[in-house]
Amino acid sequence: MYVAVKGGEQAIARSLELLAQARRGDTAVPELELAQIRQQLRLGVARVMQEGSLYDEDLAALAIRQAAGDMLEAIFLLRAYRTTLPRFGYTLPLQTSAMRVRRRVSGTFKDVPGGQVLGPTYDYTQRLLEFDAAPAASVTPADAPLPADMPRVLDLLDAQALIERIDAGNDPEPVDLTREPLTFPADRATRLQNLSRGDEGFLLGMAYSTQRGYAESHPFAGEIRMGEVDVCICPEELGFAIEIGSIVLTECQMINQFRGGNGVPPQFTRGYGLAMGEGERKAMAVALVDRALRCEELAEPNVAPAQNQEFVLSHSDNVEASGFVQHLKLPHYVDFQAELSLLRTLAAQHAATPPPARQDEVGRRCHGSAAAPSQACSTPPQPSPAKQERESTQVQ
C-alpha cells in the first residue's frame, strides 16, 4: 500500500551530517588553519575576494575552507555574508598611480622609467611539479630601493597625444551593481563593475575570443602593475580624507588598435582591468573584454560575442550562473507531469492520423525539433535599427 513520502526534514539533517564529515575528512589529519590558507593559498584567496566583492583575506580563507576548496562555493559564501554587512559609505577613488609597486611590467617598450620590475610571478618558472618540498626561500637584498616615482606608460603616450584621453570630468556617478539591477544599455563604469565581479574563466574565454578574430583589437600590454594602494575615506564629521588601510591590487592597462576620423586624430585606444590581490590573469581578461564592449562608442561594427553587452554582462556572474544551472536538480515533477500529459495527447493523435497524401519533400516542420516548439522567432520583421541609425556607408 502506497504511503505518501514524508521525512524530507530528516533526510536533510542526515545529509548535513554527511557533509560535515566529508568536509573534515580523515580526523587523523590536522585541520586546515585559516592562516595557512591565507599564506599558502594566497592566489585562491585573492580570487574569492575579487568575485565575492569583499576585500577580507580572513573571511575569504574561511569561505575556502568551508567550501572544501570549491572556489565558486566560497565566492557564494562571501557574497551572502556581504549582504548582511552594513554600509558606511564609499572610499575616495583609489590612486593606483601612487601604488607601492611590487611588480610592474610593460610589453610595449623594452625599458621604461622606473624599470621593468618582475616581482613574484609564475611567469618565469618552468611548470615542473616539485615533488620535494620547496626549500625555505631567502631573498637576495636589492642593490637599490625601487624609485618612488613610477610614471605610467600610458601617461607617457598621453603626453604625446598618441592615446585617447578619457574625460573623467564628464563621467556620470557610477551605479552600485550590488544595490541596483543591471539595465541595458550599460555605461562603461557599470560594465567594468560587472566584469570585475565576473567569473574569471568565462571572461578569460571571452577575452581569448577577441584575440582569435572575434573582434580583434590588436592589443598590447601597456602596463601591468601590482602592489599596495592606500584606501581613504572622507568622513562627514572630519571633513577631510583619512587613510584607513591599504589593499593589494593588480591593474592592467591595454593599448589597442588606433582609431581616428571625424576630426579626431589617430590615437591608440584603451582597455582597463583591475583585480584584488595578485589577479593578473583576471585584470588582463577584463581589460580585453572592456575594450571589446566599447565598440559602439568607438564606431566599430558589433559582430562578435565579446562585443555583445547583453550576452557578456548577463552571463558573467558565476553565483547567478551556478545557481540557475544547478537549480535543475530541484524537483520539477509537476511541470514534467504537464509535459508528459501533453506529449501523450499529441502522440495519441499522431497514431490516430493516417499518413499525409502530399508528395513533396518539403517538411511540415517549421522549427528545428518537435521538442522545442518555442524555438527562436527572434528575427524582427521590420528593418528596425533600434537606437542606432543605419550608418550605411554606401549611398544609393
Add this chain to the structure above:
Amino acid sequence: MSALLQVRGVSRLYGSRIGCEDVSFDLHPGELLCIVGESGSGKSTLLNTVAAQLAPSSGSVQYRQRHGGWLDVGGLSEADRRRLAREEWGFVTQNPRDGLRLNVSAGANVAERLMALGQRNYRQLRDIARGWLERVEIDPTRIDDAPTSFSGGMQQRLQIARTLVTQPRLVFMDEPTAGLDVSVQARILDLLRRLVNELGLAAVMVTHDLAVARLLAARTMVMQGGRVVETGLTDQILDDPQHPYTQLLVSSVLTT
C-alpha cells in the same frame, strides 16, 4: 484631396558627406512615386529618412494619420515610430530575408500583423493568410512551410503579402525586385501593379530601373549625387527628359 505625406527641404548628411540634400515632394492617397537613380544617387537614404529609419539632418517630413492629425516624422520617439510602422505603414525591403521571420511558417508571417491588431480567430486568420498567398501567387498549400524553403521570388511575394495584409495607408519599397531573375522581376512588378490599383495604395518606391518606374509609377523623381535633378509625370520624364542626367539614363536604357 489633401496630401498624405509632405516632405520639405529634407537633407541627410553622413559627417560631411551628402546622403541626400534639400528634397521636397508631396504624396497623395492612391499615388505611387518612384525615386530613380544609380548607386550613390541618394535614393535609399531619402527613402529611409522619409520612412523614419533615419533622422533628417535638416528639413521636415509630415505624415497625415488615419484619424486626420499631422505627425512630424523626423521627431518621433521609438515607441511612436514602431506604432506607425505597425498600424499605418508598410516597408518592403530589398532582401526579403530582412523583412520576414525566416524560421516561422508562411502563414504565421502573413497572420502576424493581423494578430498584432487584435484578430483572435485561428480559422479566419488562416483563411485570410491562404487568400493572400493566392493573391501573391504562392500555392496556398505551402501555408505551413517556412520561407527558408522558398525561392527568392517567392520570399519576396511573401513579404509583400505580409506587408499588405493590414492594408497600410502608405508603403515604402526599397528596390523590391533587385537581385531577382528578370522573368521573376516581371511577375512581381505585375503583381505590385495589380495590388496597388486594387488597394488604392500610396507608395514610395526606390529603383535604379527606369522600366520599373514606367510600369508602376504615375510620378517619378530622378536623383543624382544626393539631389533631385528632375521630377514630374513618369511618361513625360521618360519620353522627353529635360536634365542631361535624365537624358543619359533614358538613352542608356534604350541602347541596351
Add this chain to the structure above:
Amino acid sequence: MAYNFAFLDEDTKRMLRRALLKAVAIPGYQVPFGSREMPLPYGWGTGGIQVTAALLGPDDVLKVIDQGADDTTNAVNIRRFFSRVAGVATTEHTADATLIQTRHRIPETSLREDQILVFQVPEPEPLRTLEPREAETRTLHALADYGLMHVKLYEDIAQYGHIATSYDYPVLVDGRFLTSPSPIPKFDNPKLDRSPALMLFGAGREKRLYAIPPYTRVESLAFDDHPFEIQRWEQQCELCGSGDSYLDEVVVDDRGTRMFVCSDTDFCSGRRMEAQA
C-alpha cells in the same frame, strides 16, 4: 551571529516594499529591484525569499510549498531558513497560513482576502525564449506589442493542432501586460483570475518583482476557436479520491505500475481526515 528579523536589514526591506507597491500599482509589470545575494542560491527561490522577508511580521503564519508539497527539500530548506532568522510560526495547513511561499503550484484550497501568495519565479520575462534581448522585450512591453507570442501560439496550432505550452502559460493581466505566471502547470492558471488573495512574484536572479492585485482579471492567451483548456486526468487520487485536483504520477514497482496522487499534500490529507471523521 545575530541577524535582523527575517535576515534582511530594514533599508533593504524598505527598498523591496517600495518596489512591491509599484508592482501592485501596475499589475503584471516587471519592476526592477536591487536583488541581494541570499544564503540560498539564485534559481532556488531568492526572489520569493526576499519578498517574504520584506513582508513577514512576528504574528504571521508561514507556509512554504514546492511542487505543492510541504515536505520537498526546497520547501523544507526555506522553511528552516525563516524559522532560524524570523522565528515565525509555520504551518502545513493552507487555511491557517497568512503568507504562503510557493514554487510551481497554487494550492487547491481557495485563498482568502487576508492571505498573500508569494511565487518563486525563475524567468520573469514571458517573451524570453522568443527574444533574448532585454532591451527589446522591455520595448515590446511598453508598446503592448505581443505579436511574437501570438505567432508562437499560431505556430503551435499549425504544427500540433494544440497550443504546446503546458506550464508557465502566458497570461494577460488586467488587459494590459503579458505576464509569466511562473512555471505553474496551466491547470492552475484559472486560480489566478480574480483571486481574493494578493499574488506577488519574485525573481531574484533576474532582479524583477511583479504583482497581481486581488480581484484582477487574468486571461490565459488563446484563440477564440482554440480556447484555453486545463489538463484533466482519467484517474482520481488514490489516497483521497479527488477527481479535480492536480495529480502526481508515481511509479510504484519495477514493472512500471503507476498510481496517481494529489500534488497538494495538505489538500489531500485534509480530505482523508474528513473522510475518516
